Amino acid sequence: MFSKTCEYAIRALIFIAQKTKDGSRIGIKDISSGIDSPEYFIAKILQDLSRKGFVQSAKGPNGGFYMEGKNLQQSVADIVREIDGDKLFTGCGLGLKECSEDHPCPIHNDFKHIRQEIKDMLDNSKIEMFVKNLDLKLTFLKK
Secondary structure (H helix, E strand, O other): OOOHHHHHHHHHHHHHHHHOOOOOOEOHHHHHHHHOOOHHHHHHHHHHHHHOOOOEEEOOOOOEEEOOHHHHHOEHHHHHHHHHOOHHHHOOOOOOOOOOOOOOOOOHHHHHHHHHHHHHHHHHOEHHHHHHHHHOOOOOOOO
């Protein structure tokens, strides 16, 4: 459903939020290990997300990544849109370019409802909510 880049971005942001809620910062090695992702790949993703304001970073001996309060209210949909674009929320279930209300594919009418449910769920899924569930050990991030 999501690109690999998007999956890693979502997992990393949730992980960073959980590990830095006490005001600390976390390095790329710990993030990579904590979400089971390639270090170089996640470093590139986080550098881009930092530039776009989804996560903060600081250089130096006490540097690393961290989240501010406003970032905890970001929805998963915001992250998906930034990384993968709007295709998940607007695209055809069969990947057709010309699919629309006027020119529907065979699954169009059923898929548009599913697509809307996914959009609503991701819009309502905030980073902060996932951190709470991780803390309660109701969910996990690593295989």
